[in-house]
Each structure stands twice: as C-alpha cells, then as structure tokens.
Amino acid sequence: MRFPEDVPVLSDDVVTLRAHTPADIDPVFEMCQDPEMQRWTTIPVPYLREHAENFLTEQIPNGWRDGGMWAWAIEYDGRYAGTVDLRDGDGGVGEVGFAVAPSARGAGVMTRALRLVVRHAFDVLEWDRVIWRAFVGNWASRRVAWKAGFRGLVVVPGGGKARGVRYDEWVATVGRDDALEPVGNWWKAPVVEGNGFRLRPFEPSDAKRIVEACSDERTQYWLPGLPSPYQLPDAEGFLGSRHENLATGEGVSWAIADAGTDELIGCVSLFDMTNRIDKTMAEIGYWLHPEARGRGVMSAAVRLVIEQAFKPVEDGGFGRRRLVLFAADGNTASAHVAEINGFTHVVLERSASPRRDGSFADLHGFDLLAAERT
Template sequence: MTGPGWPLNVPVLSDGVVTLRAHTPADVDRALEMAQDPEFVRWTAVPTPHSRSMSEQFALEVVPKNWNDGVAMCWAIEFEGRYAGNVDVRGKGVLADIGFGLHPDCRGHGVMTAAVALAIDHAFVEAGKEAVQWHAHVGNLGSLRVAHACGFRLHGTQPDLLLERGRILDGWTGSIRFGDAPVPRTTWRESTLRTDRFTLRPLRTADAPRIVEACTDPSTRHFLSHLPEPYGPADALAYIHDAWWKAAIGRNETWAIADGDDRLLGTINVMGLDDPAGGVGEIGYWTHPDARRQGVMTEAARAVVDHAFDPDGLDRRRLAIVAAEGNTGSRRIAESLGFAHYGTEHGTARLADGTVTDHHLHERLR
C-alpha cells in the first residue's frame, strides 16, 4: 500500500518565519521572475531563455513527479506570505545533495539559511539521510555563506566539477552528516576597519580591474613571482574568490584598502589564522602603483595590526612580516609598525627575473 501522492506527501516545515511547503500555481509568476534574474542565471543551471511554461512545468510537473518517485524533495520557500524560492534535497538513498535558489527580493534576510536548515533537519530526522553534499560554482558567495552558516564541512575546490549549459566549471564543495551540529564550524574572518583616510573592507568582484592593474605592474611582479603570466581578469577573480574561501574556513582575513570613492588602493591580509599553534599570524600586502609613496600601506597596516592584537578582533599574540632582500618599502613598513628583525632565510625568495635572494623576517609580540 502506497502513501498519498503530491502535494499530500510534502511535509510543511516552518521555524515561524520561513515555511517550506508544496508548490502551487500561484508560485509560478514569481518563480519565473527568479528564473530570469541575472544572478540566478549566473549561478545555476536554469534553462535560459526561460519562459512561464518552463517555470510552470518545473513547479507543477517535475517537482511532483520527483516527490512521488522518491528521487528528490523540493519545497517552495514561503517568506512574509509570498513565494521566495526553492530548496531541493536530491537522491534516493542515504546520500543526498542539496540545491537552492532565492527570489531577488528575498535575499539578504537570512531566508535561505533558515530554509536549508529546515530541509536538512527533515532529511536526517525523517527521511533517513546520513549525509548531504553541497556544491556551488566557485565564486558563488551567497551559496558559500549559507553552507557555512548551516554547519557544512567546507572541503575545497574541485576542478571540472560542474557541467551547466555546456560549460565545465570548478566547484566549491562541502558536506554535512547526520549528528553534526547545524552551526558554523569556523569563524568567518571578515570585518571592516576605518582609518583617517581609508576604509578597509572585504574584496568585491568590482575590484578586479584595479587588481589586474596592480598585478601587471613590473614592481609588483618583481617580488610576487608566483603571479600568473599573463595576468588577466580571470586571475583577479580567482584571487578574490580564494580570499572569500579562506575567510570562510577561518584561515585568512583579507581587506581591500579603499579611498573615499571606494577605489581599491591595495590589499592587506593576515594569514595563518588557523595555525594549530594558535594566536599567530603573518601579514602580507601590496599597493597599487598609483597609491605608492603616500603612506597608504603604513596607515592601513597600523589599523590591521591593532585589530589583529585586539582581544575583540583577531586576538593574536604574535604577528610576522616577511620581506625579500631589496623590498625596501615593505621592510620600512614593518619597522615603522614596531616589528623587529629577528632573522634571515637565505636563498628562499625567488624573484620575477629568475634570481634568488634572501627573506628578512620581522615579528611583533602583543
């Protein structure tokens, strides 16, 4: 004897603010708006161009069939009395994966985090799932924030993971198991600092052109010989996405140094925040060519050092700065911030011209 079919086999889940329920014909128009949203198209495999009949077919034919066949549990998300998106737990056995998408006018309110938490709890407690996998395009910051907030273990980047609309894409991956606490596993390292002249904020995709300018400058490249050659927009985006990922796993915190017009003047980061020794970190930085010799990095670095030593900030007890022989500007910044030179590593700095020189080591204790 089989149980009731769709929509009666769709459990209604709610935390009092966000509700998961079966789709209805009234959802179709807003589902179409979501499917045509440029950000939704960018990060999902939704067919494009997308018609109303496609949204109707998905909500009222594909979703019901998947529920009835036991291959996926896809709920409509309801928020403030309106359709807000979908969350979909896919897979027949004990291993599943999750996908989700949100209408643009419901973003920024914690809706998807709540929806995923409800779906995951049901998948484990009622549907017998033992593990749920998450993946997203590299660079899908919104999806990464949801996975982090819901307690997924963030594994890393898998090359060539996704095939969507004829494109092979790298993916971020994570998973959560039955019994795992549904809370963040790491501290997302992200903050905004202000100095007299500048704002230090997280990197944005809009910073990419200025990053390209800085990383194609010969002086920058001389000391950062690991930079790709040639260096283009895709490399700048990869740098930004890597900074986001390392912030999410609690390894590094990276700031863009921005002027009053929000123009990027350089970047600075504290690395190694997840070091098993605890309480240590290494500062790295570079300055855009048109912002050099104006005290930009010294002012920004002073704010970062203060934040790093602050018990309410990064709570570090020791910071290090490493500078190659010949990088006079970097060494002067270290000295001006009270970092003491404590040693030299010989022959460990490879420069862009292929030569090898020394690294000078500086440290400061709280």
C-alpha cells in the same frame, strides 16, 4: 505518499516549508526570470510559464508519490519565497537544491530552510549524508551551505552541467552527526578609515590599478612570486582569490584606497590564518602603487591592520595572538614599516628569499605579540 496530503509541514518560527499549490505557479515563473537563477541553476532558458506549470503540477507531485524528489515551497512573511528540494537518497546519501525569490534574499531565509530540510533528511528519511553542489562562483549559495554546517568543500573541474555546458563545481557535505553550524571562519574585511586613505574590500574595478602596481619594477623585484609580465587576467585571478581566502578563513586583504577618489593605492593583507600548527597567528604582507610611496601610507595602513588583527572576533576583529612579517635583506622600506609599528626583529633566515635570477637573499623575520601591546 500522497500529494499534497502527506507532505510534512516543517517550520521554525520564521520560515515554513509546505507543499506547493497552483497559486505558486506565478511566483515560481517570476523567480525564474531572475538572471542569478538562470546563471546558477539548471532551469530552462528562456523560462516559460509552462515550465513552472509542469514543475509544480507534474514533477513535484510525482517526486513525492514515487519517492526520489521531495520539494517544498518556502513560505516567508506570508508569501511564497522559494523552493527547496531533496533528491535521490539511495544508500542514505542524497542532494539538496534550492532557490529564493530575489525580493526575499539576504534575510537568512535559505539558511533556515536548509537547516529544516537537512534535519528532515536525517530524522525522517534516515539519510546519513546530504550533498550540496553549486557552480564555482555562486558565493551566496556557498555561504548558505557554510552557515548550515556543510563542510569539506572540494572543487570538481567540469563537475556541473547546465543546458549542455559544463561548469566547475563546488561540492560539500554534512553528515548526520555534524552540527548544522559553520565550520571555521568566513572573514569579512571591514572598512577602516585612515588619514587620507581608507581600507576597504577589493572591487572588480580595482583590476587596472592592481596591474599598474604589480607591474612596477620595485614591486616585481621584492615580490618575485608575482607573474611577470603582470596582466589583467592576473589581477582578476588575484581578485577572485580574495573571496576564497575570506571564505576559507585563510586570509583577509584590504584595498588601500585614496580617501577622496577611492582609487586603489595599495594592498595590505593578513594571511596564513589557518596555519597548521598555530591558528592564532597571521602574517602581514603588502604592496603600494608607486604613486603612493614615500608618504608613510603603508606604515599607517599596517597600524590599522594590527588593531583589527588583535581585536577579539566577537568585537568584529580577527582574534590574532601573534603577527609575523618578513622582508628580504636590502628591502629597507619594508623593514621600516615593521619597525615603526613595534615589531621585533627576531630572525635572519639565511638564503631564504628567492630572487627572479634564481639566487636567494637572506630574509629578516619580525614578530609582534598581542600581549606586548596591552
């Protein structure tokens, strides 16, 4: 192929993919100064102007001429906004890589550009499958891939490499017969105002209070799955797994925060939302910082979560049909939260709740149906 004459222009109504020109060298150089670019991609660091020059005047034209790399400039709002490329393709399978300039992020530019190149890979290059790879933690990239229909995500420990260092990697793919649309739910935890508290997404600054709450003797007693002693890395792991639960649709956790200070006073979660046999249910779980106990905070927080859980997805809720809640025999405070919120006690599972000493307590099961609340 000839460069730039044979580079096809791909466009939806909003973004246009075209051949790079020398005028893109400066914006590429500028984009590559961004710390996110340096953290999540394999570009040289420090990134010099000559790197941009070489990429645009040597690597990209050679990629088109020889085959093996097909890179487009993304134009949005009349300007260069990023670069997207397809690579390899031997045997009908190749990879996609992309970056958007910081000033153009969050406007859906990359999702549009990704759909355009994936269609091109299937329809023109006749690939059967496109692979997306990102270092673990690159949530913006993962969300773009999810929105454009990539699926079957796996973690490959040490699968990625940048500047000689190995990183864990996410890999997902999309096949030629797949719709370029999201598979499954990626939840967001909405902010909900309560009386004297608010439910909000967790933040990294909550870690210290999580350690306090989860080190508490009563929390440790009733939640025997918690690490003991519970330390800062445990809280950081918990915070990281909140993102994962949202992204896989498995669950939604809210920080219960003081309305005045925004300090963390507890946690309430919906989980098991991708249950193998019932994808319309959720289990509710919770814990409270010891300072916040005895004021009815958890009963009120669970009431708000029930509303969110039963609200249809199209109205910003979670579309649940049935909620369940479990409390070990003897945990009267937890059972009270269920009962005051209208849950029905439906089962006593014998010897079902492990204790730290190796013995098992009976477990009370409660449920609440959306149908009985209308």
